[in-house]
Amino acid sequence: xxxxxxxxxxxxxxxxxxxxxxxxxxxxxxxxxxxxxxxxxxxxxxxxxxxxxxxxxxxxxxxxxxxxxxxxxxxxxxxxxxxxxxxxxxxxxxxxxxxxxxxxxxxxxxxxxxxxxxxxxxxxxxxxxxxxxxxxxxxxxxxxxxxxxxxxxxxxxxxxxxxxxxxxxxxxxxxxxxxxxxxxxxxxxxxxxxxxxxxxxxxxxxxxxxxxxxxxxxxxxxxxxxxxxxxxxxxxxxxxxxxxxxxxxxxxxxxxxxxxxxxxxxxxxxxxxxxxxxxxxxxxxxxxxxxxxxxxxxxxxxxxxxxxxxxxxx
Amino acid sequence: xxxxxxxxxxxxxxxxxxxxxxxxxxxxxxxxxxxxxxxxxxxxxxxxxxxxxxxxxxxxxxxxxxxxxxxxxxxxxxxxxxxxxxxxxxxxxxxxxxxxxxxxxxxxxxxxxxxxxxxxxxxxxxxxxxxxxxxxxxxxxxxxxxxxxxxxxxxxxxxxxxxxxxxxxxxxxxxxxxxxxxxxxxxxxxxxxxxxxxxxxxxxxxxxxxxxxxxxxxxxxxxxxxxxxxxxxxxxxxxxxxxxxxxxxxxxxxxxxxxxxxxxxxxxxxxxxxxxxxxxxxxxxxxxxxxxxxxx
Numbered sequence: 057x058x059x060x061x062x063x064x065x066x067x068x069x070x071x072x073x074x075x076x077x078x079x080x081x082x083x084x085x086x087x088x089x090x091x092x093x094x095x096x097x098x099x100x101x102x103x104x105x106x107x108x109x110x111x112x113x114x115x116x117x118x119x120x121x122x123x124x125x126x127x128x129x130x131x132x133x134x135x136x137x138x139x140x141x142x143x144x145x146x147x148x149x150x151x152x153x154x155x156x157x158x159x160x161x162x163x164x165x166x167x168x169x170x171x172x173x174x175x176x177x178x179x180x181x182x183x184x185x186x187x188x189x190x191x192x193x194x195x196x197x198x199x200x201x202x203x204x205x206x207x208x209x210x211x212x213x214x215x216x217x218x219x220x221x222x223x224x225x226x227x228x229x230x231x232x233x234x235x236x237x238x239x240x241x242x243x244x245x246x247x248x249x250x251x252x253x254x255x256x257x258x259x260x261x262x263x264x265x266x267x268x269x270x271x272x273x274x275x276x277x278x279x280x281x282x283x284x285x286x287x288x289x290x291x292x293x294x295x296x297x298x299x300x301x302x303x304x305x306x307x308x309x310x311x312x313x314x315x316x317x318x319x320x321x322x323x324x325x326x327x328x329x330x331x332x333x334x335x336x337x338x339x340x341x342x343x344x345x346x347x348x349x350x351x352x353x354x355x356x357x358x359x360x361x362x363x364x365x366x367x368x369x370x
Numbered sequence: 371x372x373x374x375x376x377x378x379x380x381x382x383x384x385x386x387x388x389x390x391x392x393x394x395x396x397x398x399x400x401x402x403x404x405x406x407x408x409x410x411x412x413x414x415x416x417x418x419x420x421x422x423x424x425x426x427x428x429x430x431x432x433x434x435x436x437x438x439x440x441x442x443x444x445x446x447x448x449x450x451x452x453x454x455x456x457x458x459x460x461x462x463x464x465x466x467x468x469x470x471x472x473x474x475x476x477x478x479x480x481x482x483x484x485x486x487x488x489x490x491x492x493x494x495x496x497x498x499x500x501x502x503x504x505x506x507x508x509x510x511x512x513x514x515x516x517x518x519x520x521x522x523x524x525x526x527x528x529x530x531x532x533x534x535x536x537x538x539x540x541x542x543x544x545x546x547x548x549x550x551x552x553x554x555x556x557x558x559x560x561x562x563x564x565x566x567x568x569x570x571x572x573x574x575x576x577x578x579x580x581x582x583x584x585x586x587x588x589x590x591x592x593x594x595x596x597x598x599x600x601x602x603x604x605x606x607x608x609x610x611x612x613x614x615x616x617x618x619x620x621x622x623x624x625x626x627x628x629x630x631x632x633x634x635x636x637x638x639x640x641x642x643x644x645x646x647x648x649x650x651x652x653x654x655x656x657x658x659x660x661x662x663x664x665x666x
Binding site for chain 2: 067070071072073074075077078079082083085086193194196197198199201202205206208209213304305307308309311312315316326327330331335338339341342345346349350353
């Protein structure tokens with residue numbers, strides 16, 4: 057097990073290195089000269105030369121990359137061209153907001169997806185199975201920004217139950233914080249719930265056909281004990297690992313959800329940066345997101361080994 | 371009696387044996403009503419997109435100050451928007467942007483992913499190791515965030531959005547093609563082709579490529595659904611189709627500002643995205659079951 061984990065951790069290093077090259081390469085796609093973007097109306101060649109020298113744009117590409125990655129390894133993700141703050145500081149300010157939203161969304165996804173998957177598998181080829189599959193497919197096919205807009209229309213505009221937008225920190229007023237984040241969290245969790253439902257159903261169908269389930273039934277155990285204690289415990293192994301991977305997907309989904317609900321998180325940071333042509337922020341956000349995603353992948357692998365008795369003893 | 375019953379059953383057996391795998395897959399596909407319904411709706415969207423100028427009641431960019439934010443009526447079935455433009459005509463023309471983005475970005479993704487995946491799976495060794503690490507790195511960047519970053523650096527337009535979505539979706543095709551190639555390469559007919567002295571490229575293109583088409587086809591159908599959502603997302607953020615040209619995503623963006631006064635502006639484009647994506651997902655699921663009956 058230790059050697060498997062060691063190999064897996066070692067594989068992360070080249071992956072992250074390549075991710076950094078991709079992120080650095082993004083800047084090269086930018087049309088025109090970044091110094092001109094930064095200089096704005098200023099067209100004085102001396103000023104432009106100074107900007108190029110400050111940003112190392114006058115050096116060869118490999119030198120620029122090693123300078124940039126060296127700074128990144130020291131926690132320096134660059135400096136925002138528009139907000140005039142270090143990118144790392146901006147990321148650290150916004151990340152907790154998105155993490156709160158993401159964790160709430162994940163809890164919602166788990167509490168909808170797993171029970172629906174179990175119901176669908178236990179009641180295979182019945183009305184409940186068709187309903188659960190239909191809901192799952194609809195969840196996968198609904199763009200979350202549209203679902204967000206529809207919920208604002210229904211819950212906030214028509215019924216007036218929840219605020220349509222904004223964000224209050226959990227430490228400021230937890231009730232208001234929940235009121236502002238529950239709807240975006242549901243929107244964000246919706247698609248993940250559908251994915252978890254499909255995986256739980258598939259894993260439960262396999263588990264319910266196993267010999268140990270037949271033995272448990274033959275012993276005369278009640279059906280809910282057979283399902284929850286024997287089948288589900290084994291079926292959850294792949295579902296848990298997939299769940300960890302889906303946490304990374306939440307970061308992607310947060311971009312649109314935060315935009316719809318005007319939540320000042322990580323997603324809104326990248327969208328605002330895109331429109332302000334604040335490329336160091338865009339690069340920083342992509343790099344941090346990818347690193348979090350790689351870490352979650354690794355966590356999923358570790359969890360898979362830890363909760364799978366066959367692999368744990370290997 | 372046995373002679374008379376044996377002859378038709380033998381004929382039936384011959385008929386079953388002589389059916390091509392494609393025809394058998396099509397039969398299996400047709401046995402799934404949801405998949406067939408999905409295919410019908412997909413065809414409908416394609417027809418609407420292709421013949422939009424003939425189907426749309428009015429010009430989708432024609433503004434009218436007397437028709438600003440009118441609710442759905444007999445004259446304007448889906449109402450009018452903040453500039454007095456007919457929403458139905460814009461939804462019809464929006465289908466064009468979505469279908470185009472879906473098909474072209476998936477063509478780009480498969481065009482990059484399939485040859486590279488085929489090379490990795492067939493060559494193996496160091497080539498495979500290098501390509502696999504690059505694919506891992508690309509998959510590590512969340513799809514939409516990478517697409518947003520690419521679209522931002524390339525500049526906002528439908529064309530750049532399609533390139534961004536295509537490039538971002540390519541690693542999934544690489545991974546699927548690589549796996550399918552490695553699987554197909556173990557077959558006896560591939561060994562026979564090698565033994566006959568065929569050069570490696572010929573073995574890969576003539577003998578392996580046709581056999582990796584089914585999983586690639588399934589992935590392509592499902593990827594079109596993802597690409598339609600991605601294009602709508604980028605247009606919603608202002609990075610895709612630029613106004614006044616209609617797109618479902620950009621229509622939803624402007625609808626947000628008039629939710630209380632004109633809720634219909636948000637309902638119809640969103641419903642169109644949902645229906646198109648649902649249909650492609652149904653077709654993809656149906657294709658997967660038809661092409662690989664063992665998969666659940």
